[in-house]
Amino acid sequence: MTSFTVAVRIVPRRGLLDPQGKAVADALHSLDFAGVQDVRVGRYIVVSLRADNAEAAEADVRRMCEQLLANPVTEDFELENARPLAAGATS
Template identity: 60%
Template sequence: MKYRVQVEVLPRRGILDPQGRAVADALRTLGFADVEEVHLGRHLVVELAAASADAARASVTAMCERLLANPVTEQFVVGAAETA
């Protein structure tokens, strides 16, 4: 069965996030004065074959631990596995 799993990877709270800061500054320059903070990370959609939705999520979690996220500086959230 084919599944689609969403992953978000974001800088850990307290870790310097210069990209997020640059985006916040740019937004304020454009006139969005109410912006207080922006955090910038990655969003991934992984499509994979797996025996079940649980197996798909477990596999994507292993991918995050091995490649998709840097555990020192980033945290990740693996979303639900939808059939694709």
């Protein structure tokens, strides 16, 4: 078993209202960032886990997204490639 980190980008599904993104866009306009057209606020989750290989690590994290991390109704998620974690560095 090797340690890997797999990062996940979770974003509100395109076309759905994103009130938090709207609030951030309004705040940016107040700060004179006039060029801002749209903001979407999602989550970026980095999971460190033990797995046999990179493919198994990614498959595990995909199941985590489906079961817990992402809301399948309102969010889309995308996995980044698993990276081996340097030995001993778990935090």
